[in-house]
Amino acid sequence: xxxxxxxxVQEHRGAIAAAAAALFEQxxxxxxxxDDIAHAAGYSxxxxxxxxxxxxxxxxxxxxxxxxxxxxxLCRALDGAQTARRRYxxxxxxxxxxxxxxxxxxxxxxxxIRLESGAATDGGxxxxxxxxxxxxxxxxxxxxxxxxxxxxxxxxxxTLFAFWGALSGLILLAExxxxxxxxxxxxxxxxxxxxxxxMLYRGVAAGSEGGVEK
Amino acid sequence: xxxxxxxxVQEHRGAIAAAAAALFEQxxxxxxxxDDIAHAAGYSxxxxxxxxxxxxxxxxxxxxxxxxxxxxxLCRALDGAQTARRRYxxxxxxxxxxxxxxxxxxxxxxxxIRLESGAATDGGxxxxxxxxxxxxxxxxxxxxxxxxxxxxxxxxxxTLFAFWGALSGLILLAExxxxxxxxxxxxxxxxxxxxxxxMLYRGVAAGSEGGVEK
Amino acid sequence: xxxxxxxxVQEHRGAIAAAAAALFEQxxxxxxxxDDIAHAAGYSxxxxxxxxxxxxxxxxxxxxxxxxxxxxxLCRALDGAQTARRRYxxxxxxxxxxxxxxxxxxxxxxxxIRLESGAATDGGxxxxxxxxxxxxxxxxxxxxxxxxxxxxxxxxxxTLFAFWGALSGLILLAExxxxxxxxxxxxxxxxxxxxxxxMLYRGVAAGSEGGVEK
Amino acid sequence: xxxxxxxxVQEHRGAIAAAAAALFEQxxxxxxxxDDIAHAAGYSxxxxxxxxxxxxxxxxxxxxxxxxxxxxxLCRALDGAQTARRRYxxxxxxxxxxxxxxxxxxxxxxxxIRLESGAATDGGxxxxxxxxxxxxxxxxxxxxxxxxxxxxxxxxxxTLFAFWGALSGLILLAExxxxxxxxxxxxxxxxxxxxxxxMLYRGVAAGSEGGVEK
DNA sequence: TATGAATGAGCATTCATTCAT
DNA sequence: CATGAATGAATGCTCATTCAT
Numbered sequence: 029x030x031x032x033x034x035x036x037v038q039e040h041r042g043a044i045a046a047a048a049a050a051l052f053e054q055x056x057x058x059x060x061x062x063d064d065i066a067h068a069a070g071y072s073x074x075x076x077x078x079x080x081x082x083x084x085x086x087x088x089x090x091x092x093x094x095x096x097x098x099x100x101x102l103c104r105a106l107d108g109a110q111t112a113r114r115r116y117x118x119x120x121x122x123x124x125x126x127x128x129x130x131x132x133x134x135x136x137x138x139x140x141i142r143l144e145s146g147a148a149t150d151g152g153x154x155x156x157x158x159x160x161x162x163x164x165x166x167x168x169x170x171x172x173x174x175x176x177x178x179x180x181x182x183x184x185x186x187t188l189f190a191f192w193g194a195l196s197g198l199i200l201l202a203e204x205x206x207x208x209x210x211x212x213x214x215x216x217x218x219x220x221x222x223x224x225x226x227m228l229y230r231g232v233a234a235g236s237e238g239g240v241e242k
Numbered sequence: 243x244x245x246x247x248x249x250x251v252q253e254h255r256g257a258i259a260a261a262a263a264a265l266f267e268q269x270x271x272x273x274x275x276x277d278d279i280a281h282a283a284g285y286s287x288x289x290x291x292x293x294x295x296x297x298x299x300x301x302x303x304x305x306x307x308x309x310x311x312x313x314x315x316l317c318r319a320l321d322g323a324q325t326a327r328r329r330y331x332x333x334x335x336x337x338x339x340x341x342x343x344x345x346x347x348x349x350x351x352x353x354x355i356r357l358e359s360g361a362a363t364d365g366g367x368x369x370x371x372x373x374x375x376x377x378x379x380x381x382x383x384x385x386x387x388x389x390x391x392x393x394x395x396x397x398x399x400x401t402l403f404a405f406w407g408a409l410s411g412l413i414l415l416a417e418x419x420x421x422x423x424x425x426x427x428x429x430x431x432x433x434x435x436x437x438x439x440x441m442l443y444r445g446v447a448a449g450s451e452g453g454v455e456k
Numbered sequence: 457x458x459x460x461x462x463x464x465v466q467e468h469r470g471a472i473a474a475a476a477a478a479l480f481e482q483x484x485x486x487x488x489x490x491d492d493i494a495h496a497a498g499y500s501x502x503x504x505x506x507x508x509x510x511x512x513x514x515x516x517x518x519x520x521x522x523x524x525x526x527x528x529x530l531c532r533a534l535d536g537a538q539t540a541r542r543r544y545x546x547x548x549x550x551x552x553x554x555x556x557x558x559x560x561x562x563x564x565x566x567x568x569i570r571l572e573s574g575a576a577t578d579g580g581x582x583x584x585x586x587x588x589x590x591x592x593x594x595x596x597x598x599x600x601x602x603x604x605x606x607x608x609x610x611x612x613x614x615t616l617f618a619f620w621g622a623l624s625g626l627i628l629l630a631e632x633x634x635x636x637x638x639x640x641x642x643x644x645x646x647x648x649x650x651x652x653x654x655m656l657y658r659g660v661a662a663g664s665e666g667g668v669e670k
Numbered sequence: 671x672x673x674x675x676x677x678x679v680q681e682h683r684g685a686i687a688a689a690a691a692a693l694f695e696q697x698x699x700x701x702x703x704x705d706d707i708a709h710a711a712g713y714s715x716x717x718x719x720x721x722x723x724x725x726x727x728x729x730x731x732x733x734x735x736x737x738x739x740x741x742x743x744l745c746r747a748l749d750g751a752q753t754a755r756r757r758y759x760x761x762x763x764x765x766x767x768x769x770x771x772x773x774x775x776x777x778x779x780x781x782x783i784r785l786e787s788g789a790a791t792d793g794g795x796x797x798x799x800x801x802x803x804x805x806x807x808x809x810x811x812x813x814x815x816x817x818x819x820x821x822x823x824x825x826x827x828x829t830l831f832a833f834w835g836a837l838s839g840l841i842l843l844a845e846x847x848x849x850x851x852x853x854x855x856x857x858x859x860x861x862x863x864x865x866x867x868x869m870l871y872r873g874v875a876a877g878s879e880g881g882v883e884k
Numbered sequence: 885t886a887t888g889a890a891t892g893a894g895c896a897t898t899c900a901t902t903c904a905t
Numbered sequence: 906c907a908t909g910a911a912t913g914a915a916t917g918c919t920c921a922t923t924c925a926t
Contacts, residue, residue, distance in 0.1 A: 197411015
């Protein structure tokens with residue numbers, strides 16, 4: 029009896045969250061007002077407060093969602109192939125696609141991954157998802173090492189983090205400067221990213237072993 | 243006549259900018275009010291508006307300054323050594339030091355480098371400095387290739403950009419998650435960054451040539 | 457037919473009023489929201505509006521109730537003894553006890569007694585109860601005069617009102633400053649009130665007659 | 671130089687406070703909005719915030735002022751006569767006049783006197799003034815006892831407090847029910863108050879000694 | 885009757901910006 | 906040139922009240 033009525037709540041939350049996501053995408057979360065969100069969602073501001081306690085709660089929900097979506101994308105990538113090389117390509121492809129589809133979500137997820145240690149944004153679930161993503165990538169690295177495709181002297185965790193930093197920086201730059209890149213190098217975003225992804229991969233690929241002395 | 247009067251103007255602008263920079267560093271630009279800046283600089287708020295049209299103009303100037311400072315740091319790095327490997331190390335060291343000293347400036351510069359194509363932030367000068375930095379790094383890459391230290395099949399511009407993206411992402415992540423890194427891997431920020439820098443370098447170092455087939 | 461249906465209505469109103477009273481007691485009427493009341497009463501907010509037109513109506517009802525309760529307490533006091541002195545003591549005891557038990561109700565009743573001439577709070581019934589209380593106390597005074605315990609030159613109504621004002625002020629002060637009183641005079645609330653009650657009584661007791669010339 | 675400019679600030683504060691006091695008088699402090707105050711004072715809401723940090727600051731200032739004014743009135747009363755009886759009359763007259771002139775201030779002062787132990791409303795100064803008022807009245811009582819006009823068995827502090835409670839209750843009731851009093855007893859406020867003041871005085875006057883046995 | 889749902893009208897507070905002097 | 910003074914426009918958030926079902 030109670031259940032039947034509670035369904036719509038999630039729909040309303042979803043509608044509001046969707047409107048908010050779109051606005052956040054355009055102007056950032058800070059510059060988006062509750063009024064904007066309410067109006068975009070077709071509700072009054074007071075109604076938004078019926079479904080969300082806070083502006084923060086909206087942001088948190090969006091963050092959590094973006095993290096989960098990212099995790100799904102990565103899971104799919106790892107499941108789609110066996111070789112490390114191929115898996116890496118899929119990871120990059122998924123990340124790129126995800127960024128293209130949900131730029132705000134992507135940015136948010138990255139930021140959260142960078143800062144997750146902060147207060148529990150959505151009951152700590154965001155943090156957990158971040159950990160899961162880390163675990164996913166760590167297993168990818170370990171598997172690649174075992175297969176002999178990746179260098180044996182790399183340490184999974186530092187490598188993983190370094191990769192995260194480098195990959196996210198790369199993708200973000202590719203997005204914000206795609207026009208510039210197109211003009212000065214005649215490459216579209218995808219080509220540039222492929223180039224960058226390759227470069228990063230070479231840093232961990234087995235063939236590079238011992239190649240560089242300090 | 244005009245010159246003589248313009249000198250003090252620059253001094254006032256400088257004093258205000260310095261005060262603003264310090265505040266931005268601590269609380270971020272958004273959370274710093276014009277009141278804060280005026281007070282910290284020892285001027286009245288209205289006076290700040292005599293020297294800067296906008297809050298934005300202050301931010302832009304600071305951005306330009308941060309870009310210039312960054313350029314100086316990089317120049318010093320390239321001048322400090324001959325081998326590509328050593329130069330790379332110096333670049334990384336300078337970047338790390340710069341980030342440690344002026345985290346806000348660093349972030350700003352990176353963001354600007356990523357987004358500079360936007361409106362003329364300070365008369366287009368910011369853009370120019372960005373171009374200079376790019377040129378600087380391009381020459382570093384080319385020189386390294388000529389010396390045989392770097393792979394001959396890399397293309398300077400895409401590589402350069404990919405490097406920027408990756409490096410900035412790496413440094414930013416190292417900063418925002420230094421605590422987490424320390425706890426989970428027992429590495430301090432410097433060690434983690436060294437590890438990441440090495441990884442990135444291997445992607446362009448000569449020894450890796452042919453090591454990876456697609 | 458009408459009667460049978462109206463019974464439950466009173467029960468609902470009672471339940472809501474009870475919940476409201478408890479909340480008002482804790483946080484005051486202004487800080488208590490209709491949501492709070494509805495939730496505490498186990499109804500939906502809209503249902504509360506079925507039984508009460510207004511928040512004000514709830515407050516009014518509670519006021520009426522508090523007046524009635526006060527009247528009962530006073531009746532009991534007057535019935536409990538014959539001498540004026542003893543009756544006075546009982547009145548004071550009842551008032552003090554009532555204030556201790558229902559501070560909000562007490563305050564409300566006093567305020568209403570002071571202001572009742574205002575708009576008809578609950579159909580004028582509150583006013584009537586106030587009148588009854590006045591009559592009760594007037595009869596107490598008259599009886600005391602007849603018995604020779606109270607001064608013969610006092611006029612019942614002005615005395616009665618003056619007593620109300622003085623007594624309520626005394627009790628309210630005793631409550632709000634009980635801590636301060638304890639600290640500075642080493643008296644607890646009850647002792648202080650006894651002292652004050654005695655003081656007031658001396659102003660009307662027979663023995664004081666002629667004692668003061670203007 | 672700085673001084674000359676700071677004068678107007680006090681004037682603005684004064685104007686705002688005056689407007690606020692008038693509004694508080696009518697609708698109470700809680701129901702008066704900053705908008706109301708600003709509008710009544712002829713300023714914009716933002717300007718009010720230039721001169722007062724908070725709504726609370728306005729309330730606090732008004733409270734302090736009302737306490738000080740009350741203290742002045744009482745000082746004047748004590749200075750105006752030598753006999754306790756006459757002094758008492760002057761105190762009552764001053765209080766009545768003060769209440770008639772500044773009903774809100776009066777109410778506020780009484781409330782503060784009742785609750786002063788709370789947080790420092792205006793730098794603790796409000797509390798101090800309250801203490802001074804208490805000291806003033808205590809000296810009045812002691813002096814009256816020494817002169818043989820007041821009972822020797824009264825204890826200054828409890829008596830003082832009891833008097834405060836009773837007097838304030840009396841005056842407040844006289845004000846809020848003046849119409850009712852007029853109608854039912856044919857007395858105006860002043861007459862009623864005189865009557866009540868006399869009644870209270872008899873409770874402490876020397877002649878009443880021993881008149882009442884328990 | 886009972887209520888889930890929705891909201892209009894506010895509210896205290898902030899801040900970048902303007903302008904007369 | 907420098908500034909004291911003033912403010913319009915928001916902003917996140919609250920709550921009594923209404924209404925269709």
